[in-house]
Amino acid sequence: MRIATYYDNLCSGRNDGNPLYTLFALKNLPDVEVVHLLPRGEISDFGKFDWHLWVDWGEDGLTEILSYDVWPELPSPCAYWASDTHLGFDYRLMRAKQAAKVFCAQKRAVEEFGLAGVDAEWLPHAVEPQAYPATQYAERKYDLCFVGHINSENRIEALERMFREFPNFWFGQRLFEGAADIYCQSKIVFNISMKDDLNMRVFEALGTKSLLLTNDIPTLHDLFEDGKHLATYKTMDEAVEKARWYIDHESEREAVAAAGYAEVMAKHTFKHRVSRIMEAMSK
Numbered sequence: 001m002r003i004a005t006y007y008d009n010l011c012s013g014r015n016d017g018n019p020l021y022t023l024f025a026l027k028n029l030p031d032v033e034v035v036h037l038l039p040r041g042e043i044s045d046f047g048k049f050d051w052h053l054w055v056d057w058g059e060d061g062l063t064e065i066l067s068y069d070v071w072p073e074l075p076s077p078c079a080y081w082a083s084d085t086h087l088g089f090d091y092r093l094m095r096a097k098q099a100a101k102v103f104c105a106q107k108r109a110v111e112e113f114g115l116a117g118v119d120a121e122w123l124p125h126a127v128e129p130q131a132y133p134a135t136q137y138a139e140r141k142y143d144l145c146f147v148g149h150i151n152s153e154n155r156i157e158a159l160e161r162m163f164r165e166f167p168n169f170w171f172g173q174r175l176f177e178g179a180a181d182i183y184c185q186s187k188i189v190f191n192i193s194m195k196d197d198l199n200m201r202v203f204e205a206l207g208t209k210s211l212l213l214t215n216d217i218p219t220l221h222d223l224f225e226d227g228k229h230l231a232t233y234k235t236m237d238e239a240v241e242k243a244r245w246y247i248d249h250e251s252e253r254e255a256v257a258a259a260g261y262a263e264v265m266a267k268h269t270f271k272h273r274v275s276r277i278m279e280a281m282s283k
Contacts, residue, residue, distance in 0.1 A: 001031065001032050001033070001050045001051065001278075001281070001282075002032075002033045002034075002035075002047075002048070002049050002050050002051075003026060003032060003033070003034045003035070003049060003050065003051050003052070003053055003281075004034075004035050004036075004037050004043065004046065004049045004051075004052045004053070004075070005019065005022065005023050005026070005034060005035070005036050005037070005052075005053045005054075005055060006036075006037055006038070006039040006052065006053070006054050006055075007019035007020075007036070007039070007054075007055060007057045008038055008039055008040070008057060009057075010038065016131075016175050016176065017057060017083075017200070018055050018056060018057075018081065018083055018105070018125065018200075019055040019056070019057050021126070021128040021131065021270040022053070022055045022081070022270060022273070022274060022277075023036050023055075024128060024130075024270070025128070025270040025271050025273070025274040026053075026274055028271075029274070029278065032278075035049075039054075039071050040071065043075065049075075050281075051077055051078070051079060051281050052074065052075040052076070052077065052078040052079070053078070053079050053080075053081075053277070054074055054078055054079070054080045054081070054095065054099070055080075055081045055083075056080075056081055056082050056083030056084065056092065056095075056105070057083070073098060074095065074098040074099055076100070077100040078098065078099045078100060078101075079099060079100065079101040079102075079103070079277060079280065079281060080095055080096055080098070080099035080101070080102050080103070081102075081103040081104075081105065081123060081277070082095065082096060082102065082103065082104045082105065082106075082109060082113075082120075083105045083106075083125075084105070084106075084197065085104060085105070085106045085108070085109035085112070086106060086108075086194065086195045086196070086197045087194075089109075089112070092109075093112075093113060093116055093118070096113055096118045096120065097116075097117075097118055101121075101280050101281070102118055102119065102120040102121070103120065103121050103122075103123035103276075103277065103280075104120045104121070104122055104123065105123060105124055105125050105198070106197055106198060106219075107122045107124075107198070107219040107222070108196065108219070110122050121280075123273055123276060123277070124198055124203075124219075124223065124268070124273075125198065125199065125200045125202070125203050126200075126203050126268045126269050126270045126272060126273045127200075127203040127204050127206065127207035127264055127268065127269055127270070128269065128270045129207055129265070129269060131176045131177070131180070132176070132177075132179065132180040132183075132204045132207045132208055133177060133180055133208070134180070134184065134207065134208045134209040134261060135180065135181060135184045135208075136184070136209075137184055137185055140184075140185055140186055140187045141185050141186075142168055142169065142170045142182070142185055142186040142187065143166045143168040143169060143186070143187050143188065143243075143247050144162060144166050144168070144169045144170070144186060144187065144188045144189075144190050144213075144243060145169065145170040145171070145182050145183065145185075145186035145188070145189055145190065146159060146162075146169070146170075146171050146189075146190045146191075146192075147171075147172065147173065147174050147179045147182055147183070147189075147201070148173065148201060149173065151194065152194040152195075154192060154194070155192045155194065157236075158192040158215075158236060158239070159171065159190075159192070161236050161239075161240070162190060162236075162239070162240070162243070165240050165243070166243065166247075170182055170185075170186060179204065180204070180207075180208045183204070183205055183208040183210045184208050184209070184210060186210060187211065187246065187247050187250075187253060188210075188211050188212075188213050188231075188243055188246055188247065188253075189201070189205035189208075189210045189211065189212050189213065190213050190214075190239075190243075191205065191212060191213065191214035191215065192214070192215050193214070193215055193217055196217055196218055196219075197217070198217050198219050198220060198223075201214075202214060202217075202220070202224075202230075203264055203268050206224075206229065206230065206260040206261055206263070206264040206268075207261065207264050207265070207269075208261075209257050209258060209260075209261040210257055211230070211231065211246055211253050211254075211256055211257040211260070212230040212231065212257075212260060213230070213231045213232075213233065213239065213242060213243055213246070214230060214231075214232055214233075215232065215233060215234075215239075216232040216233060216234045217232075220232065223267075223268065224260065224263060227256065228256065228259055228260075229256065229259050229260035229263050229264075230256065230260050231246060231256065
């Protein structure tokens, strides 16, 4: 099978996220030729493709803010994996209406797309183990960490509270092995989603065999169990209480981290996600 994948990794200067990991996973499949093309210009010079695959780039939906210049129409036949539907929903719905097969990383979008006449399937985010390796250290030197951007009010408030409560807190931006290295050196990886989105940090933290402490995202419980694979909180007081408990109880903390790692490796890597996409294409 010959597949063309599309995402623009030049506009923002970044090259990470679902499109890159999907491309990497596809390249590791037998009997598959995959070509990454920028979503602009003429593609006929690259020959014929059995399928086209448009995997959402996180910033794709911010076309009114960023200077994106991409095709108005998807090539055909095309499968589309919508990512951050809690941001730029109208753009992603427009793309979904053009596709022959639609996947949504956020479960809520499956229902919302359905109401708009688009048949979609839930395909959550995942982890790429080679980008987020589980490196083992003799000890974890940070109590908590947060790797990411402060881009919502609830995230600002949550991080301010955790900074005050836990001075030994690492915060900053890192990608790939750099982010994984911080996770692996932290007793707890803290997560606060912008809305009710099941973000990539959930899977990436679990993939480094680190304890994830995350806000109670509704769809999280379809995939993982609180207290077995990770820890959840409904209020910031509960977040502080659970963080203190897991910091003080190493054996319990590491047992949950190990169970979360086993679960994500067994079911939620990009190899699993690409296998489902290929299955849909083959039908």
